Amino acid sequence: MLLLVQEAAFDIGAETAAFVAGVGAAGAVVTFTGLVRDEGGTLQAMEIEHYPGMTERAIAAIMDQAVARWSVLDALVIHRHGRLRPGEAIMMVATAARHRAEAFAAAEFLMDYLKSRAPFWKKEVGVGGAEWVAAKDADEAALGRW
Amino acid sequence: MLLLVQEAAFDIGAETAAFVAGVGAAGAVVTFTGLVRDEGGTLQAMEIEHYPGMTERAIAAIMDQAVARWSVLDALVIHRHGRLRPGEAIMMVATAARHRAEAFAAAEFLMDYLKSRAPFWKKEVGVGGAEWVAAKDADEAALGRW
Amino acid sequence: MIDVLYFAWVRERIGVPRERIQTDAATVADLVAELSAREERYALAFADLASLRVALDQELSSFDAGLSGVREVAFFPPMTGG
Amino acid sequence: MIDVLYFAWVRERIGVPRERIQTDAATVADLVAELSAREERYALAFADLASLRVALDQELSSFDAGLSGVREVAFFPPMTGG
Numbered sequence: 001m002l003l004l005v006q007e008a009a010f011d012i013g014a015e016t017a018a019f020v021a022g023v024g025a026a027g028a029v030v031t032f033t034g035l036v037r038d039e040g041g042t043l044q045a046m047e048i049e050h051y052p053g054m055t056e057r058a059i060a061a062i063m064d065q066a067v068a069r070w071s072v073l074d075a076l077v078i079h080r081h082g083r084l085r086p087g088e089a090i091m092m093v094a095t096a097a098r099h100r101a102e103a104f105a106a107a108e109f110l111m112d113y114l115k116s117r118a119p120f121w122k123k124e125v126g127v128g129g130a131e132w133v134a135a136k137d138a139d140e141a142a143l144g145r146w
Numbered sequence: 147m148l149l150l151v152q153e154a155a156f157d158i159g160a161e162t163a164a165f166v167a168g169v170g171a172a173g174a175v176v177t178f179t180g181l182v183r184d185e186g187g188t189l190q191a192m193e194i195e196h197y198p199g200m201t202e203r204a205i206a207a208i209m210d211q212a213v214a215r216w217s218v219l220d221a222l223v224i225h226r227h228g229r230l231r232p233g234e235a236i237m238m239v240a241t242a243a244r245h246r247a248e249a250f251a252a253a254e255f256l257m258d259y260l261k262s263r264a265p266f267w268k269k270e271v272g273v274g275g276a277e278w279v280a281a282k283d284a285d286e287a288a289l290g291r292w
Numbered sequence: 293m294i295d296v297l298y299f300a301w302v303r304e305r306i307g308v309p310r311e312r313i314q315t316d317a318a319t320v321a322d323l324v325a326e327l328s329a330r331e332e333r334y335a336l337a338f339a340d341l342a343s344l345r346v347a348l349d350q351e352l353s354s355f356d357a358g359l360s361g362v363r364e365v366a367f368f369p370p371m372t373g374g
Numbered sequence: 375m376i377d378v379l380y381f382a383w384v385r386e387r388i389g390v391p392r393e394r395i396q397t398d399a400a401t402v403a404d405l406v407a408e409l410s411a412r413e414e415r416y417a418l419a420f421a422d423l424a425s426l427r428v429a430l431d432q433e434l435s436s437f438d439a440g441l442s443g444v445r446e447v448a449f450f451p452p453m454t455g456g
Contacts, residue, residue: 012166017159020179020235027183030176030253032246036374037173045171049300051295051366054350079373091374100178100257100287100456107176108250111374116354118210120373121300132301135370142247180456195382197448200432225455237456246374257456263434265448266455278383281427281452 001063001075005055007082012089019076019094026073026096028103032111038086042126050081051119058143062113066095069109070102077110079120112142147209147221151201153228158235165222165240172219172242173247178257184232188272194236196227197265208259209242212241215255223256225266258288294359296323298337299368302344305337320346320365334370337367345370376441378405380419381450384426387419401436402428405447419449427452 002019004010012033020029047081063075076094084090093110097103114120122133148165150156158179166175182192209221222240230236239256243249260266267278297310317323324341327334338344346353347366359365399405406423408430409416422451428435429448441447 002365011163013159013163016162016177017157020158020181023181027181027187029179031162031179031182032250033175033177034164035169035173035175035248037171037244040171049303051299051347051350051368052298053368054347056163057350058352098183099209104178104254104257108246111246111250115374116204116371117300118373119368120372121369121374125299132369134373135372140370195385197379197381197429197432197450200448202428203432204434233430262453264455265381265429265450265453266453268454269382278451279454281454286452 003059004078010078015067023030023074023096027098028100029096030103030107031094032107033092034090036084036086036088043086045125046084047123048081049121054119058118070106072097072106109146115139149205150224156224169220169242173244174246175242176249176253177240178253179238180236182230182232182234189232191271192230193269194227195267200265204264211250212256216252218243218252255292261285295364297366302367304336306333320357377446379448384419384449388415402439
């Protein structure tokens with residue numbers, strides 16, 4: 001289990017390779033990577049604010065739940081904060097389990113909870129100004145399926 | 147879109163990094179990697195037989211369906227055949243879409259169809275002999291959800 | 293004395309990321325009412341509680357929760373991680 | 375003349391991965407019956423059609439499908455990819 005909340009960019013290939021190399025008896029690894037979309041060239045940057053301390057606590061609690069519920073053998077969450085440019089990776093999640101159904105479910109669960117329960121706030125800085133990203137009803141509703 | 151059916155091992159980290167680097171306007175990338183489980187040390191090797199020609203046709207058709215159905219911006223399938231040892235990667239799938247729900251759905255759809263509709267057959271070579279892996283009812287049933 | 297933290301547009305409206313506040317408020321709602329009565333910028337930030345979330349000592353909580361023993365209160369809009 | 379391919383345990387039971395067969399069979403089921411009558415190893419391989427799949431010219435098909443114009447028939451157990 002590894003949780004990193006950091007301002008620095010991370011190397012998706014290296015993190016994925018290291019995770020897969022360490023999963024032991026797992027037969028299935030799922031990763032998710034979230035990227036800053038350029039929104040047709042109108043976005044200049046995405047600024048991500050977070051709540052130091054609570055962020056780590058909230059994500060660790062979410063990871064513990066995922067591990068217990070789907071017999072996850074290993075899990076990884078990396079989430080950046082600070083100023084990111086279009087195309088940069090915001091975060092990644094990886095899960096390892098014996099079978100694919102558990103690895104997929106755990107990764108989707110982690111993503112749904114990270115979206116709505118981890119204390120991050122995104123601000124889009126565009127050519128016409130800056131605006132806080134509003135939480136989506138669909139993201140809150142997604143928690144209902146778990 | 148990239149489809150590779152090969153005997154050689156592939157570099158999960160490098161493939162993932164290259165895929166993510168090329169996804170353009172996508173906001174979400176999901177990958178799945180299938181590994182040979184060691185089954186508590188009893189498995190010596192997994193032999194994967196395939197149907198050259200039909201394999202590529204079947205997978206390309208599955209990829210086309212996934213792309214059309216979930217507005218997938220890019221997709222990757224790598225599947226090995228031949229003799230693999232425990233811990234080695236058998237295959238990987240990657241999908242890129244604007245949002246996470248589509249990327250996850252497309253990756254799970256690809257996996258479900260690869261399991262039951264791509265012409266590969268696995269044989270487990272263990273200390274007590276070799277045995278063909280039987281198709282699971284659960285894998286066939288999984289197709290029903292799409 | 294209680295540490296009060298603000299994030300995202302709540303922080304921008306109130307103008308500081310955190311402050312120490314002397315209060316006898318019994319609940320989060322009481323604290324919100326007290327601050328809102330104190331200055332316009334708080335009243336603006338807390339105008340619509342349905343669009344706000346609160347954490348007590350770094351755990352998500354609710355506006356009717358008590359403040360007894362709480363050292364850190366944080367106000368922020370719904371989270372947008374991932 | 376038709377190319378007939380076998381995979382996995384079907385290949386092992388029949389003993390060859392592929393062969394060219396002279397046949398006038400109208401359907402896959404007719405071809406299976408013809409081969410099964412020819413030699414015991416075919417009869418064994420084709421004993422339980424429910425555990426077999428068939429592809430015609432590299433497309434999954436069914437045992438009642440016609441063979442007119444088909445150049446390649448493949449028999450194999452349910453696939454176990456992924």
